[in-house]
Amino acid sequence: MASVSLRNLVKTYGKTQVVHGINLDIEHNEFVVLVGPSGCGKSTTLRMIAGLEPITSGDIGIGDNVVNELPPRDRNVSMVFQNYALYPHMTVRENLGFSLKIAHQTDEIIKASVINAAEILGLVELLERRPSELSGGQRQRVAMGRAIVRDPDIFLFDEPLSNLDAKLRAQMRIEIKKLHQRIKTTIVYVTHDQVEAMTLADRIVIMRDGLIEQQGTPLEVFETPVNTFVASFIGSPPMNLLPATISDSQDAVILTDGTSLLLPSLYKSKVSARQSIVFGFRADNLMPIGHGLSPGLETAQIELLVNLSEPLGTETILFGDIAGQEIQAKMFNPRPVSFGETLTCELNLSRCHLFDRESQERLR
Amino acid sequence: MNINQQHRLKRYFFKGGHLFLLFIAMSIICLPGLWIVLNSFRPTVEIMAKPPVWIPNSLSLEHYRAMFGSVGQGGIPVGRYFMNSLVISLTSTIIAMLVAIAGGYAFARYRFRGKSVIFVTFMLTRAVPGVALSLPLFIVFAKLGIIDTHFGLILVYVAMNVPFSIWLIDGFFRQVPKELAEAAEIDGCTRWQAFWKVEFPVAKAGIASAAIFAFLTSWNEYALASQLTRSVFSKTMPVGLLDFTSEFTINWGGMCALAVLMIIPALILTFIVQKHLISGLTFGGIKG
Numbered sequence: 001m002a003s004v005s006l007r008n009l010v011k012t013y014g015k016t017q018v019v020h021g022i023n024l025d026i027e028h029n030e031f032v033v034l035v036g037p038s039g040c041g042k043s044t045t046l047r048m049i050a051g052l053e054p055i056t057s058g059d060i061g062i063g064d065n066v067v068n069e070l071p072p073r074d075r076n077v078s079m080v081f082q083n084y085a086l087y088p089h090m091t092v093r094e095n096l097g098f099s100l101k102i103a104h105q106t107d108e109i110i111k112a113s114v115i116n117a118a119e120i121l122g123l124v125e126l127l128e129r130r131p132s133e134l135s136g137g138q139r140q141r142v143a144m145g146r147a148i149v150r151d152p153d154i155f156l157f158d159e160p161l162s163n164l165d166a167k168l169r170a171q172m173r174i175e176i177k178k179l180h181q182r183i184k185t186t187i188v189y190v191t192h193d194q195v196e197a198m199t200l201a202d203r204i205v206i207m208r209d210g211l212i213e214q215q216g217t218p219l220e221v222f223e224t225p226v227n228t229f230v231a232s233f234i235g236s237p238p239m240n241l242l243p244a245t246i247s248d249s250q251d252a253v254i255l256t257d258g259t260s261l262l263l264p265s266l267y268k269s270k271v272s273a274r275q276s277i278v279f280g281f282r283a284d285n286l287m288p289i290g291h292g293l294s295p296g297l298e299t300a301q302i303e304l305l306v307n308l309s310e311p312l313g314t315e316t317i318l319f320g321d322i323a324g325q326e327i328q329a330k331m332f333n334p335r336p337v338s339f340g341e342t343l344t345c346e347l348n349l350s351r352c353h354l355f356d357r358e359s360q361e362r363l364r
Numbered sequence: 365m366n367i368n369q370q371h372r373l374k375r376y377f378f379k380g381g382h383l384f385l386l387f388i389a390m391s392i393i394c395l396p397g398l399w400i401v402l403n404s405f406r407p408t409v410e411i412m413a414k415p416p417v418w419i420p421n422s423l424s425l426e427h428y429r430a431m432f433g434s435v436g437q438g439g440i441p442v443g444r445y446f447m448n449s450l451v452i453s454l455t456s457t458i459i460a461m462l463v464a465i466a467g468g469y470a471f472a473r474y475r476f477r478g479k480s481v482i483f484v485t486f487m488l489t490r491a492v493p494g495v496a497l498s499l500p501l502f503i504v505f506a507k508l509g510i511i512d513t514h515f516g517l518i519l520v521y522v523a524m525n526v527p528f529s530i531w532l533i534d535g536f537f538r539q540v541p542k543e544l545a546e547a548a549e550i551d552g553c554t555r556w557q558a559f560w561k562v563e564f565p566v567a568k569a570g571i572a573s574a575a576i577f578a579f580l581t582s583w584n585e586y587a588l589a590s591q592l593t594r595s596v597f598s599k600t601m602p603v604g605l606l607d608f609t610s611e612f613t614i615n616w617g618g619m620c621a622l623a624v625l626m627i628i629p630a631l632i633l634t635f636i637v638q639k640h641l642i643s644g645l646t647f648g649g650i651k652g
Binding site: 050051052071072073077078079081083085086087088089098099102103146150 | 541543544546547548549550551552553554557561562565566568
């Protein structure tokens with residue numbers, strides 16, 4: 001049980017700097033998800049916490065200790081790898097008990113701990129099998145079991161679900177969340193999948209090009225993204241982002257095709273005349289009239305020419321053009337929509353986002 | 365004839381052709397060996413017969429009896445040669461494996477300056493024919509006084525086997541995902557423990573096959589051994605074959621009998637180690 005702190009953490013490979021001095025505090029028992037596109041430095045950061053990757057400069061603290069130079073075995077962390085990294089020449093039982101055996105624990109303790117972990121993860125029947133005889137989901141569970149057995153201060157997960165199929169991934173996501181509730185340990189979890197990040201995290205840390213772009217609870221980063229990158233990365237489908245300009249009178253947003261939309265009241269004092277902006281809104285804030293938005297909201301009407309529709313059952317995702325750019329809208333209580341149909345949609349202005357076009361930062 | 369029958373006929377034809385070609389290939393590989401075994405059991409008259417006698421008229425252990433018999437009756441110190449071969453081959457294999465495991469691991473896991481140049485240089489040493497080295501080796505060994513010693517031959521065989529073994533073992537370690545060692549380190553192992561407890565056992569099958577190669581190379585080597593050994597104290601079995609030649613005659617039967625004795629340990633060793641060559645041991649630890 002411990003907190004983790006990263007201070008000005010830098011990692012350089014040769015002349016290429018991949019992590020540019022990040023600062024992050026992870027509290028005791030917190031579930032933090034590092035998320036970002038590939039190459040953003042999230043896995044490198046995790047490996048530095050684990051001690052598998054030497055740091056170039058900065059400090060890593062676990063609990064009250066700075067662990068910069070400690071080898072992995074002295075950090076009391078557990079790690080679940082993307083490819084599981086089970087020991088192929090050992091049975092599940094030996095895999096689970098390996099760390100305790102290395103620590104010269106007695107056979108009774110090893111046996112009890114292995115059984116305990118196996119029971120938590122439903123592995124009891126598989127104990128005598130070898131990894132090659134297990135399915136993907138079972139291997140994943142063994143990898144998690146191996147991490148639990150050590151009773152570590154911190155759990156590190158490096159994209160643990162990316163090799164599973166969609167259904168199993170959803171299932172394992174729930175198991176990981178349950179596991180966290182049960183064993184109450186600090187977890188640092190790396191993924192490129194924003195759905196995983198949203199569903200699992202107490203706090204999401206969004207990284208890009210070796211820097212932290214934003215951190216906050218899943219709802220915070222979803223509702224108030226600090227820039228267009230976070231806005232388009234978090235949320236599915238991604239946020240619609242349209243280039244626009246503020247009108248001379250500073251009360252309207254003009255899209256590139258001349259469409260004028262009322263400036264959301266939230267931004268009244270934050271814009272200047274003829275300012276170049278990026279206008280953002282999520283699919284579920286643009287809906288055909290009568291198909292989702294509750295009355296009484298600050299809205300604008302837009303005609304949407306539908307190019308494609310994706311019926312998902314409870315909702316349908318509509319793909320259409322606004323100002324020459326493809327955007328997505330949602331339709332609740334859906335009815336069949338045909339190609340080329342024009343729908344009058346309502347845009348929920350109170351949930352729209354304005355970003356500066358040059359800096360791509362949120363207007364505040 | 366409909367199109368399905370045509371295809372079935374075609375398939376039978378190809379299968380028949382395939383088996384026939386395999387038979388020819390196997391005959392080319394196996395016949396000399398078979399001929400040696402056969403010759404070791406029949407009288408010299410039959411061995412030398414023209415046209416060759418394919419089906420032996422009588423089989424006997426005459427050549428073996430003579431070989432193990434006293435010197436005057438065509439006997440040679442088989443036991444001594446066998447021990448020399450065994451000591452030299454085993455020792456050189458063990459040393460070569462220790463060096464090659466360390467080397468192969470380094471090439472597979474670490475990045476260092478001049479890595480590819482060193483690697484290619486190792487491979488180039490294989491391009492030099494062993495016989496071409498015999499004279500320089502003879503001179504150097506003579507000056508060092510290690511001609512006609514076990515040590516000298518062991519040294520030669522280690523040098524011969526290390527580059528190829530490194531190349532093989534490097535390949536096997538590359539197949540072991542590096543995450544396994546990392547997982548072991550996180551599980552509390554030192555780097556050294558992670559190697560011996562995880563990486564080595566996983567690559568064991570490959571290392572065993574490299575060891576067989578090294579052993580057989582040393583066991584069968586003739587050219588250098590014939591130059592660097594002189595007496596019964598260091599002569600290996602391939603060199604011992606020459607004891608059956610004299611100025612005017614060659615004792616083919618005896619030579620074949622000794623050759624059969626040489627083949628037996630190699631066969632036994634291959635079968636023992638083959639059990640451990642369980643392929644696919646590395647599968648399953650990672651995704652797949």
